[in-house]
Every structure is written in C-alpha cells, then in structure tokens.
Amino acid sequence: MIVLRSIIFVLAFQFLFSSFLASQTHKEKADLLITGGIVVTMDSTRAILDDGAVAVRGDTIIAVGPRNELEARYAASQTIDAKGKLVLPGFINGHTHVPMTLFRGLHDDVTLNDWLYKYIFPAEAKNVNEEFVRWGTRLAAAEQIRGGVTTFADMYYFEDAVAEETKAAGMRGVLGETFIDFPAPDNKDESEMLAYTEKFLKKWQGDPLIHAAVAPHSIYTCSQRTLQDSATLARTFHAPILIHTGEMKKEWEDSEKQNGMSPVQYLDKIGLLGPDVVSAHCIFVDAYDEKTLAKKQVGCVHNPSSNMMIASGVSPVAEMRAAGVAVGLGTDGPAGSNNDLDLMEEMDLAAKLAKITKMDPLALNAKAVVEMATIDGARALHMEKEIGSLEPGKKADFILISLDEPHAVPMYDIYAQLAYALKGSDVETVVIGGRVVMRDRRLLTVNEEEAIAKARQYKKSIAASLGL
C-alpha cells in the first residue's frame, strides 16, 4: 500500500509539474499583470472593458484586453487583482507649484494682490531655499499619488531639486524652472536663471520620468527679452515651455494698452507660441485667441478651483475644446488658490463651473472632464504619445479606484461616477512607469510620516518668520 501510494504521488506530481511547465513555456513574459477590473482605456474609441486586463513589461504597457485572453497569453512576475475596481490612466495635473504645499492655507480669502505682496512674496523671500523645495515636493508627491495623479507640470524655483524629489517618488513630471524679472529665491537675475536652467536641462535629457522644462512666469512679470531668451533656451534643448497666460483681467487690459493686442496675440507676435508651449489658465482669451492657440498647437490647462478661489474669471473651456485646443486640468498651487492637489475635485468643479457660468447643464459633461484629466491633459502637455490612455506602447501609468464605498454605488455611468461621485480617497493603487508607487493605499516611494512631521515644523518657522 505504501509503495503504491508513493508511486501514485510521484506520478501525480510529475503530471502537475509538466502541465505547469507546458502552460508556462508557451506564455509570453510580463512584469506586471492587472486583472479583472473595469478598464477605462481613454483610447481613441473610449473603449471600456468590463472584465479587462493590462499587461506591463518594463515601464511600458504591452497589452490591454479581456482578462481571460491576457491571462492565457502572459506569465507575469507580479499580478494585481483589480476585480470590482476601476482601472484608469493616471490623472495628469497640468499646472501646479508643488513646493507651495508648505504654504497651504497661509492667508486665504484676501485679494490676489494682498496675498502676493503682503503674504506670499515675503514668505517666499524668507523661507524658500532648496531644502524647503525638497520637503514641499515630497509632501506634494505623497498627496498627489494618494489622489491618483501620476504626472504633473510644475513651475517653481530650485526646480532641479523638485526634479530629484519627483524622480525619487517615482512620479512623472514636466518641471519648469521659473524665469521672472525680479530676484527669485534661487537665481538673482536673468543670467543666473539662464545658467541654472541650461545646466538643469542638460542634466535631465533622456530621463524616463523627468521632462525638464523652462517656465517664463507670465507677460506681466517677464520682459519681451526674458520671454524670448527663455524660449530660445528651451527650444535649443527641445524642452517644453510653461507659462501663465491670460489669467488676470489686469494682465489682459495692460496688454491691450501696452501691446495693442491680447496676451495670446502678444505671445504669438514675439514668437513664443508653438507645439511645445503649455499655457496655464487661458481665461482672458477670445475667439480669435482660441483659433491662434489651436493653430499653434499650444496646450492649455484649466484650473477651476484656483480661478474660483482667486476670483480670476472663467476660462472658455468648451469653446477652446470646440476650436480644437487641447485643454487639460490643473490644481494650481496648493496655497491661496485651491488649497489641495486633488484632480478629481477639479473634474467635478470644471463641469459644474461651466454649467453654472453658461446656465446650461449640457455645457461640459462628465466624459469631457475625465478626458481633460487624462488623454486631453496628456495632449496639453504634448505627451499624448507617452501617456494619457491605456494602450500598448504607452508608459504604464495607471490607477485602481475602489468602488466599495457608499458614495460609489450604484453606478449607472462610469464617467458620471468619476466626475461627480468618486473621490481622490477612493484611489487604492497607483502604478507609474510600471512601478507600483502605492498599493492598497500604502505609499511605497515616499516617507509620508516624515514629510507630514516636517510640514508641521515648517509651519512654526514660517509663521514665526511672518510674525504670525
């Protein structure tokens, strides 16, 4: 009996092992397989797969399709079960100033002028250094990953430190060093800015995550020469140009007075506009400007929270989209103008703000704002070949969203649920360039406790520096 049992055991084992080998040998290798979720691809057909899967090799998506097909085709070293969850391209925060997390809530509810000149400029002069920028970026990375943001476009100072921290957090960034016609916390004049930025652009060339960029602040803080010099530098290195455009009424009025034309037309006239430019805000743009932006393939970024909070005005988002402009979504800085980095809130707000402004509930719908947070955000950053949708060949940037909260059910329409009901806190798992940076709400690339503790310390020193 014992002998017989042993023989049966050995035979059974051999059979199972050879079956296993056979099943493995004809499978292609993958590094990561996401299985069983509702895959919202945001591809050109806006395909949604009810029981889908995504296969990843290295930092790239190699297949998107039905779960059973991909499970049969790929043997993955890591598998994440997404059953009952949404799988989406990571959100793209098209405009922000991440180190300003450390100024979050420092004097809201004041005029922009008071905020800038009484509070933020003095606070920046007294507190912003490379160390500040590093801690602010770490805190922002934690917050953005938690909310499903995988790529963000930033404009600040010490942008090389922002880039190092962004890379360390495993996030994708379009990171612009600021040019401005007054002494900045990092560089005191244009020649310093040019030297710093050239070094910065050289350093990050070819990096898989970091797109070093040039950020002339705006037409009201930069001379024509600063604008043109910074653009020339950017174009020498094929780097993106990030700029605030048509954000404020005074900017538009002054441009009409001084240049005899709108901010957009002025930027076009001096050779700044092109398919490498990302214009934040675009509130004071008219139909002619919209055509120019579309023709020059400028990407625009709408920041509804900021525009409402500062009372800047309402961007003609629907009109720009209709004119063929790529319009993304941004949070703007998390101080004075939001005060967080939650792109899902911006989706909700973008739709609701357009509706109430036009007194038309059809003005901008749920699908449109999800597009703005994903594929259109990628187009606005001129990165649509790289990110923004779940398609083979694109970078493996995606998020898993839980549907197990009371506010997540029932779900009649996925886009409506994303825009109007689901929250940043529903994001469970985040993958950027094939690397899992958050798993089941646990951050894997940022020391969150340390960043939070440091932010509390900074609060004390910043408040003291302002005599608060």
Place this chain on the structure above:
Amino acid sequence: MIVLRSIIFVLAFQFLFSSFLASQTHKEKADLLITGGIVVTMDSTRAILDDGAVAVRGDTIIAVGPRNELEARYAASQTIDAKGKLVLPGFINGHTHVPMTLFRGLHDDVTLNDWLYKYIFPAEAKNVNEEFVRWGTRLAAAEQIRGGVTTFADMYYFEDAVAEETKAAGMRGVLGETFIDFPAPDNKDESEMLAYTEKFLKKWQGDPLIHAAVAPHSIYTCSQRTLQDSATLARTFHAPILIHTGEMKKEWEDSEKQNGMSPVQYLDKIGLLGPDVVSAHCIFVDAYDEKTLAKKQVGCVHNPSSNMMIASGVSPVAEMRAAGVAVGLGTDGPAGSNNDLDLMEEMDLAAKLAKITKMDPLALNAKAVVEMATIDGARALHMEKEIGSLEPGKKADFILISLDEPHAVPMYDIYAQLAYALKGSDVETVVIGGRVVMRDRRLLTVNEEEAIAKARQYKKSIAASLGL
C-alpha cells in the same frame, strides 16, 4: 523576606486602591469624555480650545473646556483620545432627498426638464416603494456618517420609513413627508397625503432624534390649497415645514405672471412663512425677499453643487446673511444634482462659487462656510438650541477629524483647512446624541456592506425598468 515583601505588597495595593477610590469619589460621572483634541466649538464667541475636552452624559454635552480641567472633574465610562485631531459639531445637511442615493448618476448632464420627465419621474413611478426608500436611506446614512453629517433635513416619499431607518442608524433627522399635486409613489391624492402625514407626525412626537416634518414640494407643484392645508397640519403638530423656494427661473417668472409677485412674497401672502419654515435654494430672491425671509425668521438652505450641476442659478448667500437670514448648507439629492452627500465639498463650493460669481475673493470666507455647515445650519433648521455648536446643554453631536494626511498639513488656519483642504474622508469618529456611530472609520450602526450590495442589485432592476 517573603513575609516582608507580602506586607509591602499589601500596603502598596491598599494605598493605590484607596487613592483610586478617592480620585473617583470626588469626580462627577460622565458617559463619554473626548480628550486632547483641537475643539472648534462654533459657540457665540467661536472659541477654539487647543488642548480641549468634551464631556457627555446621556445624549447631552455637560462640559466643554481645557483637557486637564475636564479630566480632573469627570470620571467617564468611555474615553476617546482626540489628540492631534479636530473636534467639531457634526455637520448639518440642510436639504436632501436621501432615498435617491439609489438613482445616483442616473442620467446627468441633461436639462432639468429632461432629467425629471424622461428619467426621474418614470424611474420613481416604476421603482420607488417602501423597501426602496429603506435601502436608499441606509446607504445614505452610511455615506453621511462617513462624511461627518450628524443631522439632515429630508423631503421624500414614505418618509415614515426614512424616519425608521434614520433612527436605526442613530442619526438626527428633520424628515418631511412630501405634498405634491400629482399622485406620488406613496399617496395618490391630497387626502391620502394628509392622512399619512398626520399619522406620521403623531408617531414621532417627542422622539429624541426624529423631527417629523411636512414638505409641500414647491409653489409650482402645489396649489395654494395644498400649501395651506399642509402648513396648517404642520402647525397643529408644531412640526417644521420644508419647501423648495425660488429654485428655478421659470418658477419665479410664473409667479410674477400668475401672482404678480415673487415666490417668497406669494408664500408670505398665503401665510406660509414663519419661524418653522425651511426654504431650500432661495436663488431667485431679491433684496425685498431677503428682508421678508429675515423678518419671518425663515431658514434658508444653500445647495451649491446642485445649483451648479442643474445650472439653476446662484443664491445671494452673502446678501441673505447680511440681511440676517440664517443660511445653512445642503447637498440636495444625490441623483442628477450633485451626486453625493458630502457636506465638506459643499463648504468648499459655497465659498468658491460666491467668490467667482462676484469676482471678489472676499465674497464669502472659510469661517462663514464652516458656520453654514454647523451653527447656521442649525439656525436654518430652527434647531440652534439643540445642535450646531459644542456647548453644555446641547445634544452631543460631534465629529473627530484626522489631520494625519498629506493634504491636512501644514495648518495655518483651522477654518481655511476645513473649507479648502480637508475632506469628508478625513472624518474618523462620529458621535450623535452621545452614541458613537462611527469609530476610527468603522460604522457601528449601519450594515454598510449589505447596503452597498443592495444598491448594486437595485441598479440592475432600475436600469431594466427603464430599458437601459
């Protein structure tokens, strides 16, 4: 040695035990003590205690003060450590239709007319019964408790079932049975509505949590007789009257045409307005209406999400507040007009909507919207003696909010943090009438999994009933 040790042990034990008894005997008894949080009282001085405490006996707050004082004074059978957290009065959702959670996201981005007549009225006719109302209320209770709402004002059908489920969830409710001049899912005509509502009002008289109310839907769906009959019934039982007022342009235009006066003036003329009325929306009200609302002590409830989503218009919140009207905040129904029950989002939106509408960043500040969600919400519901602030003698309705998330730091201003940065998902613990209904994000009074599963089932049958 052993004997000596034993003697020392016995003496030490006696000493400790008698000290304990002594410390206990001169302490007053409490049922619950919250210690060590930042206590945001929302009392008349808007006092904030940095290391505060709240003592509760039965369903009532018996003391609010510094932690060390209250710890010395009270011996509590249950203590909750709130160190590092905010302690706030529970949020008050002044206007909603909770069973509509089951229609969440059912056809958004359409005109109100299409939404009502093509989708919601048919969906209600085919699906709403007492069972539906019970499950929708359970789901809404779970969602609202998670977001820190402790009291809500509701208008729907089968309101007695809403009341039973609200009480079972341990929530406080002002629950209005709807009067409307067409056959409703529960009552087919006015006489049925009167009979149902009289029974409903009688049943809940004196209940500590449930305030049964009467809800004539609006002037455009109720005849003068229906409005007056329902108000008379309410006043017989000292019950609140909930009504949609000045929500839609057409309502206002029709009232001007048919009655020669605004909706508010018409309601006043027919004797409806008084210190027992809660008017939802109040968008189409002018300066004269504001004075009337203030003089008649009508409470108003602002619903920014809904007003934006349906593109109804913008309520003159700052003007109403200046005129002395108590203005609360509401989510409105979670279908077609929001789509959730998140009062913290409404705070953020109320401030931002006022600012952008007036192009003035000072139009409505963070403190004002926190007031609207708490003490002013209580005033709008005529319950300011009972709830809305943390003061001895008031009901023990309060919430603990975590400050341990990246978006919660640094904190320069508590009101700004609440309005613009903190989220419903930061609410950790919720106490209503002294009963802990959520502890560390675990719901204790609602079977959430069951409610979520049921919502998914309802989605299938509702979609099928509409041929979707």
